Amino acid sequence: MSSLENTPADQITEDQWRERLTPDEYAVLRKAGTERPFTGEYTDTKTEGVYACRACGAELFRSSEKFESHCGWPSFFDPKDTDAVILHEDRSMGMKRVEVVCANCKSHLGHVFEGEGYDTPTDQRYCINSISLTLRPKE
Template identity: 75%
Template sequence: MGYKIEKSEEQWREELGEDAYHVLREAGTERAFTGEYTDTKTVGVYHCRACGAELFRSSTKFESHCGWPSFYDPADTDAVETRPDHSIPGRPRTEVRCATCGSHLGHVFEGEGYGTPTDLRYCINSIALTLTPADAES
């Protein structure tokens, strides 16, 4: 699939570092409750760590107590793409990727009863994100 931003795996590895590369380019997962943004309440915009694309806004972040930042809606309908993930036998999931560079962000789950406006939980790895605080955007 062609993305707006494409680089060699060597370029991605050099730019991202080992841990971010593992999650973003190899579809890894950071350990629960260890990520920088799991509990943050900072108002702002979350961007893809790999390419800088706007992905989520803090106004859609909510407390799910799952160990990773949770959002109920992407910043724009075209900001992320989803695809089936059958990497765990017997546990089908829906993978979330950055629509600009194809980097793995996490997974999205539906119908878990959190009472969000979309009934979705985008469970995103902190290491896949960078946060620009609202006061730094001006």
């Protein structure tokens, strides 16, 4: 991390985000891009721990809520807590979806889908870009 490490996320400019993140991270986290399916670092990871926002470090998801959806991206059935993420309607790409953003820094994480029939407690699939996350393994 740069000298921005202790700067509140809402005070970081887009130029500073560009300096802080790699071009691929910036494209996904700050420009709502999507990494290619089945290429992400955490798609098949089974390591226990907490998944944090790669941009700001806020804790977002637990490994205990991660499940195998075989969709090409890490999938979770619930965020770490209800205030960890914000959901927004997303009508880009000619469809209606629900975007998931980090509540702390407003970076794009992915999308959440409902009613797909997965055997999870919430019937939701938080489809999250690996590049938006950092895994902090359980000690």
